Amino acid sequence: MAKFGANKNTREAAETQAKNILKQISEKHVGTDRNNFESLVKLAEYANSYLNCSLKDVTQEQALQYLSDRSVDHSQSSLNKDTLAFQRMFQGAKVSDPLSKNDRLPKIKSEMEQNNNSRCYTQRQIEIVQQHQTDKFALATQLAASAGLRAHELLTLQRIDERSPSERDKYLEAKELKFKGMDGEKYTVKGKGGLIREVVIPSHLAEKLEQHRLDQPKQVIDREVHYQSKYDIPGGHRWSNSFTKAAERSLGWTTGAHGLRHTYAQERMSDLQNTERYQTALAVISQELGHFRPDITLVYLR
Template identity: 50%
Template structure:
């Protein structure tokens, strides 16, 4: 699919898949040394277990929750290549964001993904399907590391920014 997208949307597809991001969260990605995760949450130390050689970033999700995400170092290098010298003020779905990287996000990215998927595969489950794929992949990894399914769901719910393990069950449809 990424062969059917612009360079910046293709990078967004890989980042969203690799970190389980929502389309709008791509606009909010920041270096972990620039902003802190939400302090009012108790973060599980097992987040990102099994992911080696990663760079941490912070995204802002639903309700303003700031959470860490992990990107493979080579992917982080590609992202840093698209770093903006000055953040752009952007809007998506009537919400304003400060964007720090020249990558696709939000509605335009979602449409790009859908079009690329239809061209490449003949159908699309939408960009949110990348988040579902991340959830399934991470559950397998966490269980292989010895976590029970229930423990894996707890960890995954934090990686996805839900903090409610039961919500993650929807990602297996």
């Protein structure tokens, strides 16, 4: 497969690809075309450097993963602008993975404010918060903390024998080091952009989780998104609110439930650096958290 950018500057190659797409989707409005062009150039650079393909060959799933990574340190308005540009590309240009005119790309929520305000909790602080939650909410907190889950991902838990991880999750670099030193049962969750990734739940928590397994999945609506949950445990906004209120009551402060992902990342970095180089450890943690690029995970290690 050709290496894009090998014979010309990566930015120059990306601009050429973006111009070709823009010709097909131009709305003849200077401001809109400029915004679309900027978004498409960035996606093209990402595709050339990380996906080894041109802009027209980027799939919808890959574009959503790109947006998911950017959600860590980009504003909601920036993500919305990019999403609209990509949607126009998939709907109006000659691409390998077209989108119907009647369909829309899902909205990716920004984590920038959460990450800017977040810092990790100690394990003792997490235990104290759990003591101020009901049993089901406390279990959800333990699960999120132990596997670095986002709030909505609690609603998507499935055993790995029921659903396999996305191909991109299984074949990224350093996959053989994922979950090194962790004992437990393997599950999958569905993250931003539709990435289905593997997670490890400690055995004692997996046993508790299975006690809440439903005979039939139930539909849960969280922030206008529909989920089919296989377990009778809280997640999403409902659990996040519970954690925040419990932390305020018990600790007198809170950085929100998202801080648990910071805890996971920082503790995993500490463990992995006992045996692995920093960059290798960073790549492993990025995969465990569901990021495509290791540098994105640096936000969680502040």
